[in-house]
Amino acid sequence: MDVNKKIEEIINSSEVVLFMKGTPEMPQCGFSMVAVNILKHLKINFNSFDVYSDENVRQGLKKYSNWPTIPQIYVKKEFIGGSDILKEMFEKKELTKFFLDKGIQINK
Amino acid sequence: MAIKQSELETLLKNAFPNSVIEIKDLAGDDNHFSAKICSSLFKGKNKVEQHKMVYKALKGKMDTELHALSISTEEK
Numbered sequence: 749m750d751v752n753k754k755i756e757e758i759i760n761s762s763e764v765v766l767f768m769k770g771t772p773e774m775p776q777c778g779f780s781m782v783a784v785n786i787l788k789h790l791k792i793n794f795n796s797f798d799v800y801s802d803e804n805v806r807q808g809l810k811k812y813s814n815w816p817t818i819p820q821i822y823v824k825k826e827f828i829g830g831s832d833i834l835k836e837m838f839e840k841k842e843l844t845k846f847f848l849d850k851g852i853q854i855n856k
Numbered sequence: 857m858a859i860k861q862s863e864l865e866t867l868l869k870n871a872f873p874n875s876v877i878e879i880k881d882l883a884g885d886d887n888h889f890s891a892k893i894c895s896s897l898f899k900g901k902n903k904v905e906q907h908k909m910v911y912k913a914l915k916g917k918m919d920t921e922l923h924a925l926s927i928s929t930e931e932k
Contacts (some may be wrong), residue, residue, distance in 0.1 A: 815910065828904075836928070
């Protein structure tokens with residue numbers, strides 16, 4: 749299967765999708781852990797994909813989003829950023845409004 | 857994977873002249889840095905675009921030579 753097709757399938761699998769290193773239960777990198785913790789803190793339903801499980805997706809994703817690092821967060825198919833941007837929005841108290849504006853359920 | 861802090865600084869200074877650039881070595885292994893950049897070049901750009909400008913400045917070294925870079929950008 750064409751890697752871009754697989755990437756899009758993953759992105760379409762949920763309203764919020766987190767490409768990460770490892771899993772939410774066992775993050776394998778500090779930046780991925782930060783992203784997971786923020787999404788868990790806001791109690792947002794999200795799908796995650798462990799890029800260590802598929803090297804083609806890991807490399808293909810960099811071209812797909814023109815973003816060289818992991819994690820990568822997608823909301824309703826739109827690339828939102830990596831851990832730094834998610835953390836900055838969270839710390840500036842912009843994230844809750846952002847998700848609500850996108851029609852994403854937050855149950856704090 | 858590793859890159860000297862001085863090289864990282866040069867790459868960022870070349871891409872962001874007349875800007876405030878603060879680099880911190882997070883682990884002492886030439887592989888984990890943070891970079892805070894305050895530049896007028898970010899004006900009118902959203903966060904993703906600003907961070908992409910920083911990655912572009914690294915000329916392909918991000919995630920190939922440099923393992924981790926925590927980025928913070930600000931418009932001047």
